[in-house]
Each structure stands twice: as structure tokens, then as C-alpha cells.
Amino acid sequence: MQAVGTQEIIALEQQYVLGVYSRPPFVLARGQGSTLYDTEGNAYLDCVSGIAVNALGYNDPGITQAIHEATETGVLHVSNLYHTAPHARLAQLLCETSFADKVHFSLTGADANEGAFKFARRYAREQGHDEKYHILAFSNAFHGRLFGSLAATPRPKYQDPFKPLMPGVRHAEFNNLESARAAMDEGVCALIVEPVQGEGGIYPASAEFLQGLRDLADEYDALLIFDEVQCGMGRTGKLWAYEHYGVEPDILTTAKPLAGGLPIGAILMRQKVADAMHKGDHASTFAGGPLTTHVAHHVLRRVSDAGFLAAVERKGKLLMELLAEINSPHTVEIRGKGLMVGMELDIDTSPIVAAGYKQGLLLVNAGANVLRFVPPLVIREDEIEQVATKVGDLLQQV
Numbered sequence: 304m305q306a307v308g309t310q311e312i313i314a315l316e317q318q319y320v321l322g323v324y325s326r327p328p329f330v331l332a333r334g335q336g337s338t339l340y341d342t343e344g345n346a347y348l349d350c351v352s353g354i355a356v357n358a359l360g361y362n363d364p365g366i367t368q369a370i371h372e373a374t375e376t377g378v379l380h381v382s383n384l385y386h387t388a389p390h391a392r393l394a395q396l397l398c399e400t401s402f403a404d405k406v407h408f409s410l411t412g413a414d415a416n417e418g419a420f421k422f423a424r425r426y427a428r429e430q431g432h433d434e435k436y437h438i439l440a441f442s443n444a445f446h447g448r449l450f451g452s453l454a455a456t457p458r459p460k461y462q463d464p465f466k467p468l469m470p471g472v473r474h475a476e477f478n479n480l481e482s483a484r485a486a487m488d489e490g491v492c493a494l495i496v497e498p499v500q501g502e503g504g505i506y507p508a509s510a511e512f513l514q515g516l517r518d519l520a521d522e523y524d525a526l527l528i529f530d531e532v533q534c535g536m537g538r539t540g541k542l543w544a545y546e547h548y549g550v551e552p553d554i555l556t557t558a559k560p561l562a563g564g565l566p567i568g569a570i571l572m573r574q575k576v577a578d579a580m581h582k583g584d585h586a587s588t589f590a591g592g593p594l595t596t597h598v599a600h601h602v603l604r605r606v607s608d609a610g611f612l613a614a615v616e617r618k619g620k621l622l623m624e625l626l627a628e629i630n631s632p633h634t635v636e637i638r639g640k641g642l643m644v645g646m647e648l649d650i651d652t653s654p655i656v657a658a659g660y661k662q663g664l665l666l667v668n669a670g671a672n673v674l675r676f677v678p679p680l681v682i683r684e685d686e687i688e689q690v691a692t693k694v695g696d697l698l699q700q701v
């Protein structure tokens with residue numbers, strides 16, 4: 304690859320790339336394990352993982368091998384017009400490791416949620432309910448930025464510049480069953496919820512809330528959709544976050560870490576949902592291609608291992624304990640599950656994220672005042688100790 308200077312790349316981006324992202328003043332060039340390096344050789348311990356994507360970290364030999372196996376065939380893409388083995392095998396493994404009977408692949412998390420909405424509307428129509436098309440979503444949720452998923456993401460900053468949104472979406476308060484019940488009627492075909500809210504600030508749902516939503520969905524013959532795009536695939540120390548709750552959905556969406564950094568999403572569903580969908584009802588050119596599905600099969604096999612998941616749980620507890628020991632007067636609450644941890648402060652966290660870069664630490668906000676920790680799931684315990692030490696130093700500086 305051509306050697307380039309940091310300033311040159313930043314100048315090129317400023318000239319040629321749409322300015323919808325705020326990026327810090329360094330250029331990432333390579334990674335190893337849980338550490339990223341910039342073009343000047345500075346190291347950053349990564350608690351972001353490409354926003355909960357790089358579950359197996361950087362330069363993982365198993366992923367490299369899986370990419371090699373997939374590319375050796377010479378077939379990167381054939382379209383969903385044809386059968387390929389990796390597509391079928393990944394769907395099988397997803398079903399065998401979850402509640403689901405059938406899988407449909409997408410490209411991103413938002414795309415998976417859009418598909419789930421379509422499937423829910425189709426399901427209602429198949430039952431003969433033409434007016435049953437509303438989606439019930441919850442406060443503080445994040446389901447994506449396409450028109451359907453954006454309509455289910457109730458934040459004025461994201462929604463207002465792009466109105467009108469997709470009609471037929473209503474909202475109730477997260478973790479408030481009475482509010483959900485009040486919003487429910489025969490017009491609702493699906494309820495969508497993140498078992499652990501990510502972008503909204505790392506808020507786990509309560510068990511009563513998820514069970515209550517399950518009961519409401521059953522009462523009204525609506526579908527319960529769990530958006531596990533961020534909290535699924537081992538992030539919380541169980542393969543699927545719903546396993547913490549003993550409540551199963553009718554549809555589950557997953558994406559981010561599924562192919563270890565390659566773009567993929569998947570919609571997992573019960574047979575009754577699959578039965579409502581017919582040939583030609585939904586499709587995508589790239590989704591479920593042989594490269595991404597072969598790599599995803601490797602990632603899912605690794606992440607679903609009981610020992611791997613137990614380590615995630617243990618490391619998550621360690622991280623929460625060490626963050627609590629910092630004992631900063633600014634700490635409001637430390638919460639989360641597994642390696643999906645939020646540290647809520649009584650101050651704006653953006654300056655802390657920015658100061659973290661100078662300490663060699665990548666962090667990302669969740670909301671205005673929550674520091675989010677979603678490191679690679681392979682992060683080591685000594686690295687978690689380093690993270691906590693760095694965060695302690697940063698909090699002392701404020």
C-alpha cells in the first residue's frame with residue numbers, strides 16, 4: 304500500500320468525502336488483537352471495535368484463513384439467483400444456535416430491521432388483517448437510519464431533517480410495560496425492542512418488560528422483534544442477549560459482528576413468519592454472498608463456543624468492577640452486560656473521548672454523557688486493566 308502522510312489523507316478526505324462524520328486527527332493504518340495503530344505508529348487500545356463489530360479483534364488468523372478459503376474459489380459473488388454452500392451453512396448454524404427456524408440475509412443492521420418490518424406486515428396480511436400494519440418501537444431506541452428504521456428511532460436530531468418518515472410507527476416508553484400496553488391495539492403487527500439498548504446509552508431491558516412484551520405480542524397476534532444488531536453475537540456473554548431473559552422473539556435481527564468486519568446482516572425468524580413470505584417478496588443483490596457468509600460461519604462458530612462466552616462474561620464483570628473502583632465523583636452509574644458496558648457521567652463525555660486519543664484509548668459515546676465500552680470480545684484481562692487505568696487518568700483530568 305502507498306505510504307502516505309497523515310495530513311495528506313485528512314486533506315483528501317476534507318476535499319472529497321461528504322462531511323457527515325467528525326473524525327479525530329489521525330489516520331488508522333493497521334491493527335493487531337485489540338490494538339489499532341495510526342500511520343505515525345501510535346497505538347490505540349480499542350474499546351470501540353468499529354462500533355461493536357470487530358468481535359475477534361484485528362488480524363485474527365482464523366478470519367484471515369476463512370477469507371483465504373472463500374477467495375480461493377474465485378467466486379466473490381453469484382447473486383441470490385443461485386445456491387451456494389456458505390449461504391446455506393451459515394443459515395443452518397444460525398438456526399441451530401438460536402430459537403429460529405429460517406434465516407434471511409441482509410447487508411446491514413438497518414437493512415435487517417427494514418426486512419423484519421416488511422415480514423411483520425406480510426405476516427399480518429397473510430392472517431387477513433389488512434389494517435394491522437403499525438410497528439411499536441420504544442423511547443431511546445436506535446434501529447437504523449433508513450426510512451423505516453429511522454421512523455422507529457425516535458430522535459428529533461436524526462428524524463427531523465428527513466421527514467416525512469415511514470408512516471405506521473408508534474412509540475411507547477422503554478422498560479415501561481404500562482406505556483407499551485397503552486400503545487397496543489389490533490393495528491399493531493410488530494413490537495421492536497433492543498434487549499440491551501446500545502446507542503441510547505447501554506440500558507438493559509428488565510426481564511418483566513421483555514416478558515410483558517412477549518405476552519402483549521401473543522395477546523394481539525403481533526410479532527415480537529428483538530434488535531440484537533449491537534447486543535447479539537456474544538457481546539453480552541451469551542450468544543444472544545435474549546438468553547439472559549428466557550424470553551424468545553418471533554424475529555431477531557443481527558448484523559455488526561456477524562462476519563468479523565465484513566458487511567452482513569441477518570433476519571432470524573420462526574417458521575410461522577417464514578410461511579407468510581413468498582417467492583419474490585423481498586430480495587437484495589449482495590446479501591448473503593459466499594465471501595461474507597463463509598467468514599461469518601467461522602465467526603459464529605468461534606463466538607458461540609461456551610468457553611468463549613464464559614470469558615466474555617468474566618471480562619465484562621472485571622471491566623465493570625475496575626471502572627467502579629475508579630470512584631470518580633462524576634460517575635452516575637456503571638451498567639451493562641458482558642462486554643457491552645456504559646459508564647454514565649454527570650458531564651459531557653465528548654472531551655473525555657477526545658482526551659482518550661492522546662492516551663492511546665479509543666472510546667465512543669452512547670448519548671451525551673455515557674462512555675461506551677464495546678471492545679473486541681477477545682480483549683485480554685491485562686488490556687482491560689490498562690483501559691481502566693487510562694479511564695481513571697482521564698477522569699482525574701476533568
Ligand SMILES: Cc1ncc(COP(=O)(O)O)c(C=O)c1O
Nearest residue numbers: 411412413445446447501532533
Ligand atoms: C441496535 C441497532 N440496530 C440497528 C443499527 C443499525 O445498523 P447499521 O448501522 O449496520 O445499519 C445499529 C447501529 O448502531 C444498532 O446499534
